[in-house]
Amino acid sequence: MGAALSTITGGGVATARGFRAAGISAGIKANGNPDLALLVADAAAQVAAVYTTNKMLAAPVLLSKEHLNRSGGLARAIVVNSGCANSCTGDTGMRDARAMAELTAQVVGCPVEQVLVASTGVIGVALPMDKVRSGIPAAYEALGADQGPAAARAIMTTDIGPKEAAATISIGGRHASIGGMCKGAGMIEPMMATMLGFVTTDAAVPKALLDRALREAVDQSFNAITVDGDSSTNDCVLLLASGASGVAVDEASYGTFVEGLTTVCRELALAIVRGGEGATKLVTVQVTGAASSAEARKAAKVIANSLLVKTAIHGGDPNWGRLICAAGRAGVALDASRAGVTIGSLVLFKDGQPHDELAPAAAEYLKGDDLSIGVDLGAGSASSTVWTCDLSAEYVRINADYRT
């Protein structure tokens, strides 16, 4: 299937045919940085969505869910602001989210339920609606098939740069594109953290297959990364399919589609980890020997979120005991006499016995910035891979100063 897939350098959310994007400075952020993005489909697109699992749902999440229910899973536009999450904002928040959707529907010329809304930024503060009101028509004027990069910039908060990815898939000799953008740098964890992802495709995909493909791709990408174990009230990944390529995805070609979608989502997700708040290293955590896939994922997440693991990696400290210790408290099956730890290709602990003489070589390996660590639980044959970053003093600085 490799030949059926190739990535598109420089591609993004407006790469697929049938979509235009825009990103402008509406004045929501005090510093004047871009803060309003608009994505418009030429005709109503089929939508699949994955939302945060947080029980406190922000107003835009509540509204987007409601709209997709009312529209039968179709959307013409997504309006996104950064700088204010419109979360924990009570009745005012819902009113403001509705107003954002209504204004967007007016300029686009579509039913209001075909507009989805997303917000990211500070929680508990109301949106500056005067800025939003003047911003939406301005964003509409700026729409273009070449404005994906501008949209990717407008959804950023503490991100160090825009995050875009795209790929082409070949089905029956014809080509379709999949492209997207995302934001997120901290408060990232499982099941949708303060992370927004928007992916488009010009393939035509029936709703059931689109939903299944998004869940599969997100499980192996956005839900397999963690920066700090926190997850937010606002997160969502929205996937829109225009069908403009004329390529139809069915059960036979589903594998090709989901492979392309996973590639794009994983590239976006890894960009989040690489750009994690204060991050200096990308860390691939592989857990093997688990009793089940769920236990493998659970242990991998505990290791990936351990402050002691993350700080040791930051310091280049081959403190492999912290890895097995984190696995030991994950609440999963572990056979201490068969467990093992690897740093890169170095086996520092195997069958319950230490090989600390390899610690100097591991310290040398840890000077790199793209690292792999592994824990064998010795309890079965299931495995899972997640990605995380190191924890630096810079993370603390960023998050201690965010609002004030």
Add this chain to the structure above:
Amino acid sequence: MGAALSTITGGGVATARGFRAAGISAGIKANGNPDLALLVADAAAQVAAVYTTNKMLAAPVLLSKEHLNRSGGLARAIVVNSGCANSCTGDTGMRDARAMAELTAQVVGCPVEQVLVASTGVIGVALPMDKVRSGIPAAYEALGADQGPAAARAIMTTDIGPKEAAATISIGGRHASIGGMCKGAGMIEPMMATMLGFVTTDAAVPKALLDRALREAVDQSFNAITVDGDSSTNDCVLLLASGASGVAVDEASYGTFVEGLTTVCRELALAIVRGGEGATKLVTVQVTGAASSAEARKAAKVIANSLLVKTAIHGGDPNWGRLICAAGRAGVALDASRAGVTIGSLVLFKDGQPHDELAPAAAEYLKGDDLSIGVDLGAGSASSTVWTCDLSAEYVRINADYRT
């Protein structure tokens, strides 16, 4: 019952009659700091123990469990080293832990199964047994009823100071003492983290009541604190009752005993949080309105471990949205329309509506170093209190440099 209890300033693990302690420098730590502690009971004492829930158990934990089983819950001595955890050390580790116990049994003159062993420090490195062998007789020579402070110093790793507490209880007009010491500064969480606690009493307490009292007290003290959510392979709290005061605890006086024990354990536990690695503030996290006590505790722990909460508090940022957001992802019942957040006595979010106008007052409050934050889940009437500290750049520095 208040009159039946008073704390003893300067008291510790050798305050109760029938116990002597010692702490010396055996050379296990390269920097020459004290690293070997010994606690000896004049006669075999009744023991209650709580161990780490980590599935990777260090050799000294495995050995102490084995010895208590063999001795029928009696012990004459506890030998403790810092600087090396003797964890993930395979067969060598078990051999070394046994040798520590045997040497101690020889100098004390008791059956080997009446010796308990504890170790704390780096994981995966073998104990320098030559230092341990010469250290144990030296520690025995240094034993004294006034050497509690020396013992408390010898069990420290990254602790900024020794941690001791003691109290007197009055039962039937007679007095008994309870005193203890502990160590722990990071890798602290629930269910016994890299935390060692040793508590003695001169009350006579039947084994069943002693076990029950320790579990109750630990639940409201050591298991209600968190520094970084990590828990180690070595943790234990050991409680020894000598009966030397002649005061017998029975069902009728159990309440007084457990109150005294909880007071001592809580003072020790709070000393760990206050001295948490890089900590500058003690934070009391109170969750109310939970559907059950277990859910209240679960939510309180998620809030107390949230990096975003801990960094916001470090920066004095009244970012109350992070509190409710953490509660929202705790996997417990939460009614968004009835939930609330307090910082000190300031109500920043109530019944789903924000009161962000109080943020400046909350920022002022957060300049203090003994803080209370509260989240009402709006889903029931159960509550739980846990204690944590802020997360500073210093924590990262300490843990990135620990070994190297």
